[in-house]
Amino acid sequence: MFNFIITHGPDILEKTLEHVSLSITAVLIACLIGIPVGFLIVGHKKLSKIVLGFANIIQTIPSLAMFAFALPIFGIGIKPAIFALFLYALLPILKNTLLGIRNVDPAIIKAAKGMGMSRFEIMFMVEVPLSISIIMGGVRIATVTSIGVTTIATLIAAGGLGDFIYQGLSTFNQPMILTGAVLSAGLALLADFLLGIVEKKLTSDGLKTETSRKKKKKNRTKQKPSN
Amino acid sequence: MIEYKHVYKHFRNSKTNVIEDLTFTVNDGELLVLVGESGCGKTTTMQMLNRLIEPSKGKIEINGTDISTIDSIKLRRQIGYVIQNVGLFPHWTIEENVATLLKLQKVSEEEIKEKVKQYMDMVNLDYDQYAARYPKQLSGGQQQRVGVARALINEPDLILMDEPFSALDPITRDQLQDELLKLHEELNKTIIFVTHDIDEAIKLGDRIAVMQHGKIAQLDSAEEILKNPANDFVEKFVGLNRLWKTPDMLSASDVMDKDFAIIRPDRSVAQAIQRMKEHKSSTLCVVDRVTGDNYRLLGLLGQNRLYGISDHTTKIRDIMKKDFSSFTPDISLAEIMTIRESKGLKFSPVLDENQYLIGIITNTSILNVLSQIMPGKEDY
Secondary structure, eight states, X not given: OHHHHHHTHHHHHHHHHHHHHHHHHHHHHHHHHHHHHHHHHTTOHHHHHHHHHXXXXXXXXXHHHHHHHHHHHHOXXXXXXXXXXXXXXXXXXXXXXXXXXXXXXXXXXXXXHHHTOOHHHIIIIIIHHHHHHHHHHHHHHHHHHHXXXXXXXXXXXXXXXXXXXXXXXXXXXXXXXXXXHHHHHHHHHHHHHHHHHHHHHHSOGGGOSTTHHHHHHHHHHHHHHHO | OEEEEEEEEOOTTOSSOSEEEEEEEEOTTOEEEEEOSTTSSHHXXXXXXXXXXXXXXXXXXXXXXXXXXXXXXXXHHTEEEEETTOOOOTTSOHHHHHTHHHHHTTOOHHHHHHHHHHHHHHTTOOHHHHTTSOGGGSOHHHHHHHHHHHHHTTOOSEEEEESTTTTSOHHHHHHHHHHHHHHHHHHOOEEEXXXXXXXXXXXXXXXXXXXXXXXXXXXXXXXXXHHSOSSHHHHHHHOTTHHHHOGGGOBHHHHOBSOOOEEOXXXXXHHHHHHHHHHTOSEEEEEEEEETTEEEEEEEEEGGGGTTOOOTTOBHHHHSBOOOOOBOTTSBHHHHHHHXXXXXXXXXXXXXXXXXXXXXXXXXXXXXXXXXXXXXXXOO
């Protein structure tokens, strides 16, 4: 395997980048569409049920079949791959967005409304920050799933680390298979880890439960200059 | 001034009106308490004022302006709002929470800090200690203080409070009630306060509106509601035992006996004894009739003054006690009790502003009144 990595260095880098850009593009599009749609439909019970049902159905379609469905519409290559990956990423993001907003204490929304916050102010100052950790959870699931499914995108000539796995399988080149498999697994773990950090950064200290001890220390150090 | 004019509210899924033909006025600077059982429409009544709920019929005016013509966001920013579950933003620090309304109006940082400090001070929260904390690091009572500061910071003339203290423990609640009364006195804001707790209503309200089935059963001062409940519902809701718990609300005119025995000063001892027998009273009021039923009290005549007087020409005027203490009708029962105890009085006349005798207070008269308002059923 190491031999393979050394000899195919630039090739591996290229495929990895391909893989990353495919998954990330799909997840980004899913975020850009899923999160706003979630906020828009959360007030309508019927509509959110229909949309969620639709996303659920998509999720049950096997990934290979999904790529096959995308083929006649977009042809082969990157476009159908991104489309299929996007559809997969949509459900967890949409679902968690709805869940996150519904999870916000109604008393807080009532107070916000009663104080005279507009619908948009409530959304951006209250609902988004309060549901961000749950939404980010959805994004993490979507990203990990997406990196996994991208390995199949090789079948419609979209590239990515799947190329190594399938080529390796057909030529029985074990180092090649391993390189593709380990790298894609590693990518998924790395992405999850990085998004975890982002999630923590985006979540207010006031919402964290386990760090109360650390916060007390922070408060103590904060108090000194103010006194 | 706030005026509700024939306001109705009907929710789609209910058969009856939640609010039915509600007409009342809230005066400026008044603390009005809306009290009633759950589902009586008190919260709905309040929420129609900041347009969280729109009336189905009728209109509400603030200083003569129909509020349905005011932009709801603008309206709400001029009205302070405090709710039971506090509803602080958990992702913001206390300082940010208190400053919510200022943040929405793009006030400068320094001004925000200064005002937050001022208003946290007002609700007795130490700025240096609490400003940087998050809501969950505060106790329930402290959180509601933040809630009150947040509602006050925009300097609204009107504040709506929806059962703000119900979720607190009794000691904290009592403390916050006292502080609210103090704030109300200092700031002179109009406050509409919703509660289901009649004790809280009596303690806080300048006036109390007892609500029943979407209507106001009685809107009056606590004293008036306790003494003269408008109907059976109010009487039951307020509770007969309420006066017993608040003896301050009973005055001399409530506990005095208006049926007292009188005698003229020129009568004889024998006649006095006869009067005492008739009235089963050991003390007589010696009076001059001024006009009609108005008597001027000259003195008191107790049984003991009649002993050993054999001279038939003795007039009552010669033996009556001329220096006696009397009460004014508005003195409270608590004060009466203290004075009676310290002076050892058993029989005290009550004189009105014209110094006319209007009643007497004896142990029996006090006991009579108290036994009427005491809780519990008789069981022999």
